[in-house]
Amino acid sequence: MKRVKNAHFGQWIDPSQTIQFTFEGGLVQGVEGDTVASALLANGQWVQSRSFKYHRPRGPLTLCGYDANTLVQTPVAPNLLADRLPAEDHLAVTAQNYTGSLHFDLSRLLDWFGRFLPVGFYYKAFFKPRGIWAWWEPIVRKTAGLGISNLSVKAPYNDKTYAFADVAVIGAGPAGLNAALLAANAGAQVTLVEQEPRLGGSMNYHAFEGNYETTKSARDALVAAIEAHENIDVLCSSTCNAWFGDHYLPIIQKSRLIKLRAKQTILTTGSSEQHVVFRNNDLPGVVMCSALDRLMRLYGVVPSAPVVVLAGNDLAYRTAFSSQDGGANVAAIVDLRTTYNDPALSDEAKRRGIALFQGCGIYEATQGLFSHGLSQVDVHKLDERGEVAEKLVSIDCGLLAMSAGFMPSYQLACQAGAVLSYDDSTSQFQLSNLPQGMHLAGSVNSVFSLDLVEADGRNAARQALSNLGIAPDSETGSAEDVNFTEQVNHPWPFLKHPKGREFVDFDEDLQIKDIINAARMGYRDIQLVKRFSTVGMGPSQGRHSALPTARLVAKTTDRTVHETGVTTARPPLMPEPLGLLAGRRFHPLRRTPLHHRHIGLGAQMTPAGSWQRPAYYGDPVQRTACIQAEVRAVRQGVGIIDVSTLGGIELRGSDAPEFMNRLYTFGFVKQPIGKTRYAVLTNEQGVVADDGVAARLGEYHYYVTATSSGVDRVYRDMLRWNAQWRLDLDIANVTSAFSAINVAGPLSRQVIESVDCSVDLSAQHFPYLAYQEASVAGIPARMMRVGFVGELGYELHVPSPLMGELWDRLLTSGKAHGIRPFGVEAQRLLRLEKGHIIIGQDTDGMTQPDEVSLRWAISSKKPFFVGSKSVDILSKSPLERQLVGFELGATSPQPKEGHLVIRNGHIVGSVTSCEYSPTLNKIIGLAYVHPEDAVPGTTVVIRTDDAVHAHARVVKTPFYDPDNLRQAL
Amino acid sequence: MSVHLDHIFESPLRGLSHEGDISIHDLTNRHRWGLRGQGAAEALRIQGWDLPEQPNRLVASINQSFVMALSQREFWVLDPHNDAADLAMGNDFTTDAYPLFCQSSHAWLVLKGSETSALMAKLCSVDLRPDAFNLGDVAQTQMALINCIVVRHDLAGDDVFSIFVDQSYAEYALEALLDARQEFL
Amino acid sequence: MKIMTCPLNGPRNISEFVYGGQVKAMPDHQNVSDTDWAHHVFYEKNDVGIVLEWWMHSPSSFWFIAERHNATDEIIRTYPADQLFKQRVDFVANEGES
Known part of the structure; x- marks a missing residue:
């Protein structure tokens, strides 16, 4: 192969800048602008991978990342597409999925045994006798492996960001460029997303109307206008990988996941060129017409061996002529059809000296004796029914470019609920039933000639603008006439061969007979054919196999292609690195105001829901001793624990007592001010849902605690109940406004007295279960005498920003009394010694009050509380x-x-x-x-x-x- | 209260600023208070405060303070120029205007710089770009998976975002902001 | 991701909302049969059509009502709960409560 770089070929490369990387250990020289695949092709390296099942040698098919034939490995990542991977200096690329070497794959023997590997083989062969799969699995997985994950690689920093647009345009070919420009000119904010590194789509490599010059200048003008437009965000090398509800579009741009929320989506995603199904159509060197166009126009790589073009439509002729213009030796055009849309094309073929075989097909491609690639094709006549007839000639060639037509890139539209229907007159699938706010234009909408594609793009933008309420102006104008009459799809591009190996699905090595057999075995439904044969399950997700499979199944089962249909398209569109989904991960973490003080005291922190809490203080080696010492301190002296994670709810208003009575099981209307009560909450099903302590601060004022994990739910339920009852009160979640500590142990009273407490703490003035508001160490505190750990104890709730000071003062003054901070481990043991239950640990989603002996906490005299009826029934x-x-x-x-x-x-x-x-x-x-x-x-x-x-x-x-x-x- | 608050009031973020093209400032220890209830708007008006016409808006009012409306009946008064003055214990209320606990419950962060909306887009799903989110707009939303209130307003001549998060999440929120800020430094 | 429109805060990602179950009128708990009560507690409307649901916007703790089609998942409209619940609800007065 040689390189050209001129005004019409080698658009994306700069031959003056060379790049060196390795492939399978050998040095490869490329140029600036190359992908790994194009640089390899420029060096004559057609074999770039091995197939999944038979380990057949494979090379690029689409050259745009739409096939699995170029999956390669780098030291950091497996399964990279060589035709998307930019060539860079020092990059070390290896092939995947072979045993031995890429060129002499020992597993290639599988191909020769292929007739013993019928469709469904894996399901049938490896599961009997029972248990045998465990023996087979490692062997099968290794043979069918798709690269190796390097577990020692440090995960890159994957980023995520939200983005917003009035109009998202997906695909920057001629339709997308026109749509984006018209919408932006009318004032809409547009985001234009393109998979390739540059804008233009097919205008970069296809000579529309046979004229690359005019195509290129039209493209350059559009791109210049778009790049200069302040209303357009251009995202190149970016893949819109799914469509989610209300136009939520995940866009992968290198190591960043952009979550784009659009008001309108215009899909100008184009279409996938389709292959012709004949024997050995998978040989390296057999490519799509668009791949040959790309190879020469974008990368300036000119095939040195003769080229044959296998045409199912007029567009393939353009490829033949283009490559001849670029310096390729085009030996022949083999046209599957007997009639042309444009007779001028055959005249031009003759004028150019290209042999033309009309109404013919390629029955078999042959591999070179000493190479893995294509060396010859056999041209056969097709009879009037399209069946293979006599052989005409064998042609020596190194490259075969084919086009059987196009399949709309339907995936995003179908994810959004659009429907594919097959039009027998054009032999095409067409999309309909689009969701609100989605528009199609260009070849995804079955429009192919340039002027119509451009008009179609503008029409889509007009619809989007109208939905946005942007009135048309003189430039926007009214809708243009776009009629779709062009025939680009061949209705039956199959040339069945008795020896098989006519591949329908390259990813999964499936041949015509595999699909037919699956259908004959009774898997009539296309979804079942897929699951049984694995057709369309490979990395290219049916881009090439969906249409031929539908046609084969339809024919085998005597149905129409429309009835047969295609399988469901689901996200993601392209394989996506899991690291991107994990991304910059958010793990919300709550810390109490004392967090760093705990750490300073040697606390071992433990997660409690989203909170961090001290488990115990001290060396993990002496965990048990630490916990026991903390327990001893509380039982014999004094301990202090941070209970800031306790939920707190403030109920204020004239109906606060009534509301308490309805929510909790106990009676609260007559609860004395300055007293606390145990408060249990049952849900409507009579299940114990939460508990806490309710303090009555005033006639119309309660402060209720809730469990750390339950408070959000309790608060939500309270708000929802009162949205129905409309009682006069304010409900506030004050969990974070107040932080709390519990000072517990026989010496707790002395400790609090020693820091200047404004109230008399004697049992007479401040008895068990009493509540007082006090100033402790000058800090306003809500004080409760509660006994969760079963010792004399005070719970102090203070405004969170003041908690640090209170803690410091108590620890300093408490030193004389041997005060010791204790953690949740000690607290769990202390409360268990007292037989106190923890909701959620000692109860479950079915626990009724009687099961946990809470009958005493239920008032039988109230007319109602949430759950009262269910508790009665239970x-x-x-x-x-x-x-x-x-x-x-x-x-x-x-x-x-x-x-x-x-x-x-x-x-x-x-x-x-x-x-x-x-x-x-x-x-x-x-x-x-x-x-x-x-x-x-x-x-x-x-x-x-x-x-x-x-x-x-x-x-x-x-x-x-x-x-x-x-x-x- | 017998102890001077400004000595013992502790912000989880210790009042620190993180300088850079986008700077992050901790205003947690600055004064704020609020009222909620049927009579909240009336009570504030009587005290001479200007109120936003709509919920989820903020207006500049007297004493270089701002009044933020979170609903028709919930208002926060933000006073960025003074230290925390009182920590309401919630006891003094009328049955149609209840004092809120926002001085204690929330941390207050201020984001300053030219690309703050791009930074916030890495954390928050609400469109906070200047064209979509005007001066005085308030969004009760989520940032890095936690609830927050984001406000765009003028602060001493700078166009800033004020962000209020539950104080127990303050350090987490700051870590998320600093991480997202890396690429803008 | 789906968008839901909060009557207080406007359109937001559905991840900002908490589902609160279908809106169901509570039967008179003092006169309802045990079976009917169990029906109220455990059963939800499950025929195709528009259902009334409780939703809460989490950052503002604002509860509201959504009308949603349970087959198409289309949210037809949302409105504050006080448009549906206009009256104070009372239960029979307490006597001898302690």
Whole structure:
């Protein structure tokens, strides 16, 4: 192959700038502007990969990333498309999917055994006898592998951004350029998305009306106007990879995912050129006409071996003439048709000295004796029914360019709900039933000649503008007439060969007989054909296989192509790196105002929902000792814990008491001001949903705590209930406004007194369950005497920005009393010793109040609370389980949360909490048991690790301080 | 209150500024308060405050302060030039105007620079470009998956975004902003 | 991603919203049969057509009503809850409550 660079060829390259990279270890010289594939082709390297199933050598087919024949590997990533991958100095590229070497692939033997690998082979062969797949799988996966992930590569920084547009134009060919320009001129904000590095689409490589000069100057004028336009954002080398609801378009631009929200979408996505199905149509050197155009016009690579063009339409003649103009030796045009749209083309072929075979096809392509590529094609006459007849001639050639027509790039439109219907007169699929705000133009809309494509683009923009409410002006004008009469698709481009290897799907190595057999086996539905044969499942996602498959299945099952249809198009359009989806990941993290103080004190932090909380303080090596020391401090001296994560809800207004009464199970109307009450919330189904402590601050003022994980839901439910009830109150989620600590232990009173507390803390003035507002260390605080850990204790809720100061003051003054911060691990044990349940841990989505002995917290005298009716109904039936306390000797196997409770061989419940209590020197826990076993003294069986049964004794809770004397001190 | 607030008031972001072409400033310790309820608008008007005509708008008002309307009946008064003055405990309310807790509950960040809307587009799905989001516009939305309030306003001659996030997410929000800012430095 | 229009905040990505279930009138809990109550709690309208739903805009905690077609997923309109719930709801007065 040689290179040309002039006004008409080699548009994208700069031969003065050379680039060197390696392919399979060998040095390759390319030029600036090359892709890896074009540089390899310029060096005569046609074989660039091996096929998936038979390991046949493969080379570029489309040269635009629409086939899987160019999947290559770099040190950092597998499965890159060589025809999209820019050639760069020092790049190390390797081929994929071979055993041995690319040119001598040992797995190539699979091709010779191909007749033993019928369609559906994998489903049939590897699953009997049972279990054999485990043996086969690694072998099959290696043979069918698509590259190797390099696990040591550091993930790149993948970015995401939102973007906005009035009009998104997807595809910057002649239709897209015209659409974008007209919409922008009328004042719309336009985003123009193009997969290739440059704008222009087919205008870059196709000689419309046989005139590249005029095509190019039209393209240059449009591109200049667009690049200078302030209303147009141009995104090149960018793929719009899906269409999601309300025109939400994920666009991949290198390592950035752009989430574009458009008001209108214009799809000018073009179409995929279709191949002719004949024997060995997959040989390296057999390409689409557009690929040959691209090779010469964009990269200036001129084939040195003779070229044959296999035409199913007039457009293929343009390719033949273009390549001759560029210096290629065009030996022949083989035209599948007997009649032309434009007889002038055959005259020109003759004038140019190109042999013309009309009403003929290529029956077989032959591989060179010493090369992997094409060396010869056999031209056969076709009879009037299109069947292969006598052989006319064999032609030596190194490149065959074919065009059987075009398939609209329908994927984005169909993802949005559009429908494909087959038009028998044009042998084309056409899109209809577009969703609101979506418009088509150009070859995706079955329009092919340049002036009509451009007009179609402008028409789409007019529709979009009209939907946006932008009135037409003189330039916008009114819709232009676009009639689609051009015949570009050949109706039956199949030349079945008794020896097969006429590929329908190159990705999956599927031949004509595979599709026919699948249909004959009863898989009539195209979706079933796909799943059984894997047609269209490869990386090119049916761009080339969908149309021939539909035609073959239709014929085999005696239906129309329209009835047969194509399989569902789903996102993504192109394979996308998972790293892009993960992107710059957001992990929202909540920190209390004391976060850094905890770290300074050596806390081991643990996640609690989105919060970070201290698990315990100290060296992880001495975890148990640390936790036990914290427990001891609380039981014997004084401890302090950050409970800022507790939810807080403020209820104010004349209906606040009534609202409390309706939401929570207890009675709250007569709750005295300055007192707290335990507050349980059931949902409408009568299930225990949350709990907390309600403090009455004033006649019309309550402050209620909620669980850390439950508060958002409780707050939302409160707002929703009151949107219906319309009671007069304000509901505020003050979780973050207030931070809280709990000072607990026999010495807690002394500690708080020592930091200048404005209220009398004696039991007489501030008894258990009382609430007071006070100034502590000069800081305004809501104080509650609550007993979650079962010792004398005070919970102090203060404005969050002041919490740091309060904590510092208490720790400083508390030093004399041996104050010790404790974490959630110690707190869990302390509360378990008191038998206090944690909603969500000791309850589940089915827990009714009676099961957890909360009947005392339900007022039976209220007319209503949320869940009251359901609780009444549930209480009529006998309980199926009950939560009880149990204990085991200190040396018993220790049950874990979730371990099962077994009764007469049946599962009756499970353990919800279990710890070793150093205070009691026992293992204690809570578990659901059969109600008959809920009597203290009963023995229940818990299945612990390794199926060891532990015989636990049901006991009354609290385990510790059963008369609750300590918390009331 | 017996202790001077300005000594003990702690912002999770410690009042720091992060300079650059886009600068990020912590105004958490600046004064703000709010009222919510049927009578909130009337109560503020009586005190002489100018109110936005519509929800999700902000207006400049007296004392170099701003009044932001989050709904027909919820208003925040933002006073960027003074330190936090009082921390409402929520007790003094009438039954149609309830004081809010925004001084304690939210962190206040200010974003200044020419490409702030491009930066915000990396975190927030609302179109905050100058053409779409006018001076005085307020968006109650999400940023890097957390709830926030974004306001575009003039601050001492600069066109800025004020961002309010739950104070427990303040450090997370700042980390997300600093990360998104990298490419604009 | 779908867009939903919040009556307070305007059109936003659906990810800013929380679904709150279908709008259902609560039967008189004191006179309803257990079966009818269970029906109210557990059953939702499931025939093709327009359903009334609760939605909340999360950043503003604003609850509103959406009319949505459950087959096409088209949101026909959204409006504040007070257009549907205009009256204060009361239950029978408390007696002897503690």
